Amino acid sequence: MNLEHLRAFYILADHQSFSETAKILHLAQPTVSMQIKHLEQSLEATLFERTTKSVKLTPSGEILYKYADQIFSLVKQTEKELDSLSETIHGDLDIGASLTIGEHILPYVLGQFRKEYPNIQMKLKVYNSEQIMEHLGNDDIDLGFIESTKSYPDYDQLAFLEDELVVTTGTSASSPVPPQKQTIAPEELFEFPIIMREPGSGTRQVVEQHLKNNGLYPEKLDVIMELEHTESIKSAVESGLGIMIISRNAIQKELELGTLREIPINGIRLRRFFYAVYSKDKLTLPGETFLSFIQNYYLNEKFQL
Known part of the structure; x- marks a missing residue:
């Protein structure tokens, strides 16, 4: 049995897509198809049920997958133990x-x-x-x-x-938060335009969960912009477009320079x-x-x- 063919089978069984498998293995899709065909021929068994929409394991494929999983776990363990015998970890x-x-x-x-x-x-x-x-x-x-x-x-x-997320605003005259306002009540979060990370980001998930835990509704936030990069969000907030909720680790330099400032939320700390x-x-x-x-x-x- 060819180990490369078995690896192609193992990944295809996990992802149920020839194109995705080819992408993971950095191979052309016809190459993956040929590897699966050769494996089926060598085992004299049909491993997948193929339709126009999906690829599913046959009973023979289920048996092979069970042992392939054990084989690749053993391969990893073997590599790990052999590496441990070396004087230097590499x-x-x-x-x-x-x-x-x-x-x-x-x-x-x-x-x-x-x-x-x-x-x-x-x-x-x-x-x-x-x-x-x-x-x-x-x-x-x-x-x-x-x-x-x-x-x-x-x-x-x-x-x-452990990390803490903090509400932050710019210090320019165009900031939506008046300079004399040093703290905000939880419900006041909804009064200011806010710039957020995109859905799917860990920071956004944590913010929304903390709000829900405190009886607040994330959908009421006045989200005026969603950006994928922290630096872009910081620049937008520094220019006075809105506030943000961000890791304190990410704004140390700006806090020291005085271009951003924290605004604590009364009674809430956004720890994670x-x-x-x-x-x-x-x-x-x-x-x-x-x-x-x-x-x-x-x-x-x-x-x-």
């Missing part, structure tokens, strides 16, 4: 991080990690939280770092850092945790090493808001 580590974590939390930590483990080749890609879970499911990344409050029962989740998300059975030795490193890093730094 290999590739692909990380996906949500915007706040990827831009304001991880870069410095990755720099420190690189000093201790120079033989681990790292790649960091920034997505929103929902996109990270999609890439994790496609095995495009080894570790995901998200801000979402959602639970993902198919994955292991580890809270590694940042999470590492991964599949324990698939995590490589470089992934395990980084996960342990980031836990110890923030434990030692006592980096908590």
Whole structure:
């Protein structure tokens, strides 16, 4: 049995799409079709029921999938144990991080990690939280770092850092919040134009959940603009277009420069945790090493808001 053909089968069974499988494997779609055909011929079994709309496992395919799952778990475990025999930890580590974590939390930590483990080749890609879970499911990344409050029962989740979201406005004369206003009541959030992250971002999910938990209705917010990048939102708020709710980690420089200011909400603190998300059975030795490193890093730094 050809392992490459078996991998194509395994991914196709998960995603039920030849085009998606080809994309994940970086192959042409006809190549994937040919690999599946060769696998079926070698096993003398039909593995998929094909229709114009879907691809489903046959009973024979279900049996093969069960053992393929065990095979690839063993392959990962074998690689991990062989790597552990080496004097130096090496290999590739692909990380996906949500915007706040990827831009304001991880870069410095990755720099420190690189000093201790120079033989681990790292790649960091920034997505929103929902996109990270999609890439994790496609095995495009080894570790995901998200801000979402959602639970993902198919994955292991580890809270590694506490964060606080704060209502923020610009300090220019065009700011919608008068300079003498130092705090706001919860219901006053609905009186100011607000600039938000796009649906699907962890920050937005946390904000909406906190509002609901405090008897407030997120749909009543006067959202005048949705932007995908934190820097764009900060620039819009600095220019006086509206307020924002953002991680304090993301506005340290602007607070120091005086171009932005926090406005506490009376009686409410928007606390959350940042999470590492991964599949324990698939995590490589470089992934395990980084996960342990980031836990110890923030434990030692006592980096908590």
